[in-house]
Amino acid sequence: MVEQDYYELLGVARGADNAAIKSAYRRLAMECHPDRKNGCKESEARFKAINQAYDVLKDPQKRAAYDRFGHAAFQNGGSADPFAEAGFNGFSDIFSTIFGEFMDQRGARQNAARGADLRYDIELSLEEAFTGVEKTITVEALANCDVCDGRGCTGLDRCASRCQTCGGAGKIRTQQGFFMVERGCPNCRGSGEVITNPCGNCHGEGRALSQRKLSVKIPAGVDDGTRIRVAGEGEAGLRGSASGDLYLFVHMKRHPIYAREGTTLIAECPVSFTTAALGGSITLPGIDGKEIDLKIPAGMQSGEQLRHRGSGMSVLNGRGRGDLMARILVETPTRLSKEQKKLLEEFRDSETGDECPAVKSFFSRVREYFAA
Secondary structure, three states: OEEOOHHHHHOOOOOOOHHHHHHHHHHHHHHHOHHHHOOOHHHHHHHHHHHHHHHHHOOHHHHHHHHHHHHHHHOOOOOOOHHHHOOOOOHHHHHHHHHOOOOOHHHHHHHHHOOOOEEEEEEEOHHHHHHOEEEEEEEEEEEEOOOOOOOOEOOOOOOEEEOOOOOOOOEEEEEEOOEEEEEEOOOOOOOOEEEOOEOOOOOOOOEEEEEEEEEEEEOOOOOOOOEEEEOOOOOOOHHHOOOOOEEEEEEEOOOOOEEEEOOEEEEEEEEEHHHHHHOEEEEEEOOOOOEEEEEEOOOOOOOOEEEEOOOOOEOOOOOOEOOEEEEEEEEOOOOOOHHHHHHHHHHHHOOOOOOOHHHHHHHHHHHHHHHO
């Protein structure tokens, strides 16, 4: 399951103020509104995602919860309960965070025995992000012990006995002033059991540090900061308990031609002033390997953009593609031959002022200002 970062979805920085977030939302909502896309399903899905992101980031409490806990803060259905929005499941969870682990015996044991989640940073090229890719990664983490097969002991039918410190509860209570504080048992580490004859390789944990290769699939359309959850591929749990999850964090390599804004690819294309004045064409390499021919109309100004629809990045978890934008940068020549200079001087002598209306208009205003 791929969870797209809300800030990345709206195209704003994590420290953006409310005005910037609102402005980005309005622009994207207008751009992706289904009514403007003739009921396109992909646009409708993106429109809903943008609204969901804005609903969270515009609210200070929801945004604070998201900044701290990410998408996990709203996995219980986006409750209006402020404690739920902050990642708590009720009043007891708040006390659990401050004073200890207030949970039932089963919950304490499960949390203590479950393997930890892992983070893996993966770097992709723009081409790999466009097509999607399957990568083989090497993960170093606790895995089931090969000697005892994850049991924690060898040669015995029953490995564990009840912990004498906590009486098998997996937790102990201590009095602190007016409060009774409950925490995991340090002897059995919350499992309620201790190993009587521990395995020499894993020392009774049923898991040991090892390296393993893992094949992971990266979907098309991922962007920098995208988080991908691979269930059950984290650290092994204690003595056969559930494993944690692996989270892949995507980082994008710098591309020699294109910058990326969401699904839009942007190329800055220098052209000569004669091409901009007379018109012409340029050819760009498409991200899909096909050449893209763009026609430059006569009189093209520096900073103007040419759009080639459907030649941008793939849409994450959807169909279709974004657009390619060529930003034209008119370059003034710095190395001219004598003949070229002469031709330009002749052209300058023949100018009437109508060739460059913006220049004419500006200096007309300047003269009016001095004359006032």
